[in-house]
Amino acid sequence: MSRLVLDVLKPHIPDLIEFCKSLSEVDGVRKVSAVVMEVDAETDTVKITVEGREIDFEALKERVRGMGGAIHSVDEVVFE
């Protein structure tokens, strides 16, 4: 798996920079980019694009959860 686009719901804190920095440390991840789609009272909906080689999806999911976020959907997947 070399590319993933995730729809993620996260609390305001940790902020997007810290959130993505943490995801970039997951095995196989080389690049993380994110766009804020919606800001609510307590949460942000963000579209996160993760690129790399042999991305460990389970570890990624666990990291998102550990940072207080929840993956709502996987919107795009690329295998190479």
Added chain:
Amino acid sequence: MFRSTISRILRYSGAGEFSRRYAVMNAFDGVVAILGIVLGSTLLGEASAGNIIAAGVGALVAMGVSGVSGTYMAERAEQERKLKEIEEAMLTKLNGSIIAEARKRAAIFSAIVDALAAILAGLIPLSPYLAALSGLLTLDLAFHMSVGVSLAFLFTLGVFLGKIARNNLIISGLKSLAIGVATILLITLLNLIL
């Protein structure tokens, strides 16, 4: 490492601001309570340095215990409430996440800050009496120094608050100093009445 952990706890839980508030509030409590003991036992009675230290240490221990337990329970409740609000918005439990962990630890951190602030601040007016006990100062000099350092500390706390509020530092310091002066006046007044 330790520093970055603490800074993360404070950032994720928003407890930095609360801890600062607790620290200032309890430093006030600590100094004014011990100042009260010093003034009361000197003006209203004839206490020795040992008596004043015993009463002061007792009061500080009590303030430390009440600070730790009171703040922990209050802050824990606040942090849990906030966590539940976020969980409701997220429609998921946050158990095990760094946010839940940080909020749990924030209550402990605030409790320690609270107790330490009261105890350390309370030791300031008590310190001249420790010197008097070891024969370095006379009781009279210890009394005047104790009142002096207490007022100086209250002024410093006021300046610190002024810095937080970005107000005039001197005015803020003087306002805080007025609390100490008011305490002295009230106890002196009591001394005249009794």
